[in-house]
Amino acid sequence: MQWETVIGLEIHAQLKTKSKIFSGASTAYGAIPNTQACAVDLGLPGTLPVLNQQAVRYAVKFGLAIGAHIAPYSVFSRKNYFYPDLPKGYQISQFDLPIVGLGELNITVDGEVRTIGVTRAHLEEDAGKSLHEDYHGKTGVDLNRAGTPLLEIVSEPDMRSAAEAVAYVKTLHSLVQYLDICDGNMQEGSFRCDVNISIRPFGQEAFGTRAEIKNLNSFRFIEKAIAHEVERQIDVIESGGRVVQETRLYDANKDETRSMRSKEEANDYRYFPDPDLLPVEITESLLEEMRATLPELPEAKAIRFKSDYLLSEYDAAILTTQRPLADYYEKAVEASNGQAKLVANWVMGELSAGLNRDNLDITASPVDAAQLGGLIVRIADQTISGKIAKKVFEIMWAGSDSADDIIEQEGLMQISDTAELEAMIDQLMADNTAQVEQFRAGKTKVMGFFVGQLMKQTQGKANPQELNKLLKEKLK
Amino acid sequence: MYNKSLRQLSDSLQKKELSSVELSQYFLARIKRLDSSLNSVITLNEEAALKAAEQADKQLQKGLGGVLTGIPLLHKDIFCTQGLRTSSGSKMLDNFIAPYTATTVQQLQQAGAVMLGKTNMDEFAMGSSNETSFYGGVKNPWDLQRVPGGSSGGSAAAVAARLAPLASGTDTGGSIRQPAAFCGITGIKPTYGRVSRYGMIAFASSLDQAGAMAKSSEDAAIMLQAMSGFDPKDSTSVDRPVDDLLQNIGRSLKGVRIGLPKEFFTDGLDSHVCEKVTEAIDALKSAGAIVKEISLPNINLSVPAYYVVAPAECSANLSRFDGVRFGYRSDEPKDLEDFYKRSRGEGFGDEVKRRIMMGAYVLSAGYYDAYYKKAQQVRRLIQQDFVKAFEEVDIIASATAPSVAFKAGEKTDDPVSMYLSDIFTIGVNLAGLPGMSVPCGFVDQMPVGLQLIGNYFDESRLLNVGHQYQQMTNWHDMIPTGFGQE
Numbered sequence: 001m002q003w004e005t006v007i008g009l010e011i012h013a014q015l016k017t018k019s020k021i022f023s024g025a026s027t028a029y030g031a032i033p034n035t036q037a038c039a040v041d042l043g044l045p046g047t048l049p050v051l052n053q054q055a056v057r058y059a060v061k062f063g064l065a066i067g068a069h070i071a072p073y074s075v076f077s078r079k080n081y082f083y084p085d086l087p088k089g090y091q092i093s094q095f096d097l098p099i100v101g102l103g104e105l106n107i108t109v110d111g112e113v114r115t116i117g118v119t120r121a122h123l124e125e126d127a128g129k130s131l132h133e134d135y136h137g138k139t140g141v142d143l144n145r146a147g148t149p150l151l152e153i154v155s156e157p158d159m160r161s162a163a164e165a166v167a168y169v170k171t172l173h174s175l176v177q178y179l180d181i182c183d184g185n186m187q188e189g190s191f192r193c194d195v196n197i198s199i200r201p202f203g204q205e206a207f208g209t210r211a212e213i214k215n216l217n218s219f220r221f222i223e224k225a226i227a228h229e230v231e232r233q234i235d236v237i238e239s240g241g242r243v244v245q246e247t248r249l250y251d252a253n254k255d256e257t258r259s260m261r262s263k264e265e266a267n268d269y270r271y272f273p274d275p276d277l278l279p280v281e282i283t284e285s286l287l288e289e290m291r292a293t294l295p296e297l298p299e300a301k302a303i304r305f306k307s308d309y310l311l312s313e314y315d316a317a318i319l320t321t322q323r324p325l326a327d328y329y330e331k332a333v334e335a336s337n338g339q340a341k342l343v344a345n346w347v348m349g350e351l352s353a354g355l356n357r358d359n360l361d362i363t364a365s366p367v368d369a370a371q372l373g374g375l376i377v378r379i380a381d382q383t384i385s386g387k388i389a390k391k392v393f394e395i396m397w398a399g400s401d402s403a404d405d406i407i408e409q410e411g412l413m414q415i416s417d418t419a420e421l422e423a424m425i426d427q428l429m430a431d432n433t434a435q436v437e438q439f440r441a442g443k444t445k446v447m448g449f450f451v452g453q454l455m456k457q458t459q460g461k462a463n464p465q466e467l468n469k470l471l472k473e474k475l476k
Numbered sequence: 477m478y479n480k481s482l483r484q485l486s487d488s489l490q491k492k493e494l495s496s497v498e499l500s501q502y503f504l505a506r507i508k509r510l511d512s513s514l515n516s517v518i519t520l521n522e523e524a525a526l527k528a529a530e531q532a533d534k535q536l537q538k539g540l541g542g543v544l545t546g547i548p549l550l551h552k553d554i555f556c557t558q559g560l561r562t563s564s565g566s567k568m569l570d571n572f573i574a575p576y577t578a579t580t581v582q583q584l585q586q587a588g589a590v591m592l593g594k595t596n597m598d599e600f601a602m603g604s605s606n607e608t609s610f611y612g613g614v615k616n617p618w619d620l621q622r623v624p625g626g627s628s629g630g631s632a633a634a635v636a637a638r639l640a641p642l643a644s645g646t647d648t649g650g651s652i653r654q655p656a657a658f659c660g661i662t663g664i665k666p667t668y669g670r671v672s673r674y675g676m677i678a679f680a681s682s683l684d685q686a687g688a689m690a691k692s693s694e695d696a697a698i699m700l701q702a703m704s705g706f707d708p709k710d711s712t713s714v715d716r717p718v719d720d721l722l723q724n725i726g727r728s729l730k731g732v733r734i735g736l737p738k739e740f741f742t743d744g745l746d747s748h749v750c751e752k753v754t755e756a757i758d759a760l761k762s763a764g765a766i767v768k769e770i771s772l773p774n775i776n777l778s779v780p781a782y783y784v785v786a787p788a789e790c791s792a793n794l795s796r797f798d799g800v801r802f803g804y805r806s807d808e809p810k811d812l813e814d815f816y817k818r819s820r821g822e823g824f825g826d827e828v829k830r831r832i833m834m835g836a837y838v839l840s841a842g843y844y845d846a847y848y849k850k851a852q853q854v855r856r857l858i859q860q861d862f863v864k865a866f867e868e869v870d871i872i873a874s875a876t877a878p879s880v881a882f883k884a885g886e887k888t889d890d891p892v893s894m895y896l897s898d899i900f901t902i903g904v905n906l907a908g909l910p911g912m913s914v915p916c917g918f919v920d921q922m923p924v925g926l927q928l929i930g931n932y933f934d935e936s937r938l939l940n941v942g943h944q945y946q947q948m949t950n951w952h953d954m955i956p957t958g959f960g961q962e
Contacts (some may be wrong), residue, residue, distance in 0.1 A: 046673075048712075275681035
């Protein structure tokens with residue numbers, strides 16, 4: 001039997017507000033447990049939530065970016081359940097009236113563009129964290145995260161493979177950072193993913209029973225968890241069983257998913273509108289204001305890069321995944337007097353390698369766009385060779401000088417002076433008559449010997465084109 | 477001194493005939509001497525109160541005080557007070573000291589009032605007789621066999637016994653007005669959103685509203701004035717200027733249109749109580765008011781609608797009392813479930829548990845539409861009835877409660893009959909309107925309350941009518957036997 005995979009995703013993107021969604025406490029990551037939880041976050045009796053307007057604006061911005069319907073009137077509801085890291089005994093979320101309605105997102109897989117439906121996106125507060133280790137049979141509760149604003153983005157079951165799912169998550173991950181509404185830090189849990197997976201025989205219209213895999217926090221885990229879960233479901237069905245609707249947890253260490261709770265055990269959350277909060281009303285003027293703040297989005301930027309900089313599809317896609325990277329690229333092109341292709345190669349080559357090696361973000365690059373552009377100017381005008389340029393780049397990485405200063409200080413200027421090169425060639429030929437003979441006898445490989453020796457003498461500064469031309473003439 | 481009006485006390489303070497320390501000591505002494513028979517005050521704040529009184533005296537010395545500077549008062553134990561226990565009448569919070577102060581308490585503090593202590597109440601404000609309090613019932617000062625009403629029964633009994641000139645209360649379904657009526661004092665619940673709910677322990681968020689309890693309309697007006705206003709910490713508080721509640725208090729009743737809902741003058745109303753209310757309305761008529769019968773066709777649905785909406789909200793509001801971060805916690809739990817079950821099972825009383833269960837039920841999958849959603853629709857109908865009525869009249873009048881205060885224990889085994897004692901007051905909360913109760917006579921030596929309901933944000937009119945009535949009558953000056961000596 002041929003099986004088709006059906007995937008829908010729920011993404012929790014932590015919004016980049018300074019304070020929490022319903023209180024004034026800070027949202028900064030990594031503080032000492034419970035030092036960033038105020039009376040409201042602790043759910044102390046008598047406290048009341050007050051909605052953070054910035055969170056609303058971010059949600060609207062997201063909705064506009066995916067061409068979604070923004071609800072003029074949306075409602076916060078209480079989702080009731082008991083857990084020690086949920087201080088009020090209910091989570092304030094949105095239920096039947098979310099702020100962002102149906103929208104869509106284009107993804108590219110193997111060069112093909114697919115449109116994925118986004119069912120809705122709603123605002124909610126995060127819970128705290130239960131710490132099960134280090135408390136000797138007890139559980140610790142850290143409420144610093146309680147009340148952190150989340151945008152839960154729910155997709156349609158439109159994806160048909162792990163690759164599509166990952167492409168969707170990556171596209172969304174890039175988008176929320178472009179919009180500057182989420183820092184996208186997956187390790188710190190700022191961007192989390194729940195995956196709904198089912199399978200059905202090819203050609204069948206009805207969906208199979210789905211399992212939900214919770215809290216995947218890397219692209220690789222998403223891919224592996226899906227692959228594993230699809231295999232599991234096929235095994236279950238082909239051996240005569242049936243998939244049960246349940247929540248499963250992906251264990252990255254064992255590379256397997258295991259059951260957390262089944263639907264039969266699922267809570268009745270008893271949602272109802274939160275009487276402590278007024279409905280959220282979005283005015284036309286706010287929509288206009290937010291529309292004006294929308295940046296150029298990745299898809300549009302990639303198209304522009306292809307036409308303005310004559311980049312390949314691949315290069316344009318890579319350079320526009322992150323807004324700071326794209327900004328860096330454009331600044332460097334400008335500083336290089338338009339050497340778009342050369343800059344692209346350097347950004348995706350040396351620069352990316354250096355950043356990866358030192359585990360740095362583009363925004364913390366030791367070589368800024370102006371410096372890189374300056375270096376490329378000197379490659380283009382043949383002041384230095386590509387090989388010397390790498391050396392200059394290394395010095396630049398460690399210090400803060402411009403390419404021109406480094407070339408000057410280190411005396412790396414290329415030797416293109418014909419007379420100087422000719423004299424060196426004459427001397428070399430005089431010292432190595434045997435090799436000259438060999439060359440003239442048809443052993444042209446000896447050319448390499450002469451180039452090598454001369455490069456050694458000039459510490460690589462000889463202009464290679466010029467050198468080759470002169471050597472060929474003299475050896476003839 | 478105990479029966480002096482707020483203005484008289486304030487004048488004495490301003491003229492320095494009397495200091496706030498003396499006045500506070502005087503009322504503290506009354507509480508200590510007289511409250512043992514009532515159980516109306518559950519926490520005394522003596523030391524801090526005297527300090528606050530000293531501060532007030534300093535202000536008065538400089539001639540800086542306002543009308544409330546140095547005036548002692550009591551707060552219902554539902555308002556969080558930093559450093560002083562806030563129990564909400566529950567074992568659950570017997571050990572709870574809030575790290576912050578409720579906005580209304582703060583406002584009164586800023587106005588210079590001196591908090592003498594906290595008053596007893598039904599557990600989490602759920603009750604109409606004060607019998608559900610973890611700290612024991614409150615006695616009605618007019619007859620110690622009878623209940624003071626609830627849930628603000630401690631505040632009502634304390635003001636009636638003149639243990640303090642003023643007390644705060646909260647009203648979710650009649651919890652200010654019904655005990656005011658039962659104890660023969662004046663109580664006003666303003667429009668929903670007029671007074672901040674921040675720091676007031678929630679029972680049913682869309683219905684809860686704080687208000688003032690005092691001897692007279694004028695005193696209540698002064699207190700409510702200080703409590704009112706927008707609070708950015710409460711999203712449901714309304715950002716609109718506060719009327720001067722005293723400005724029109726002396727205005728004549730000539731031409732004021734008063735509506736009597738026919739649904740409130742039926743068999744459910746005790747005939748003797750009805751007589752007293754009718755006499756009061758006649759008095760208003762003789763002062764120039766125009767009285768007409770009106771109809772609130774859906775008002776008979778207010779008790780059932782209320783007992784869906786209020787428990788639903790309370791079932792979620794009370795989830796935070798789980799023993800994890802504060803309050804009562806069970807010993808040696810076997811596991812998390814046992815921890816929750818016993819912390820909540822042992823920490824809450826029966827009435828609270830009953831309402832949490834009702835609330836969880838009406839919100840459950842499969843029942844939500846039939847109960848919660850339907851109740852909200854009914855609520856809208858009731859509100860529309862009132863809106864329509866106020867196109868024809870300025871004030872709606874009725875009895876506050878269908879009878880005078882009942883005997884302690886009389887209704888404890890019959891929740892539904894207990895719920896029906898709020899039948900005239902509940903609709904006002906569902907609609908979010910302001911309502912008040914003023915004493916209008918006695919039946920069997922027990923006070924009777926006249927309920928006055930106003931249009932949205934028309935508190936000043938309510939207080940005007942109450943005040944004018946109290947200019948013509950002296951019911952509000954009556955003091956229960958045993959509490960009438962210095």
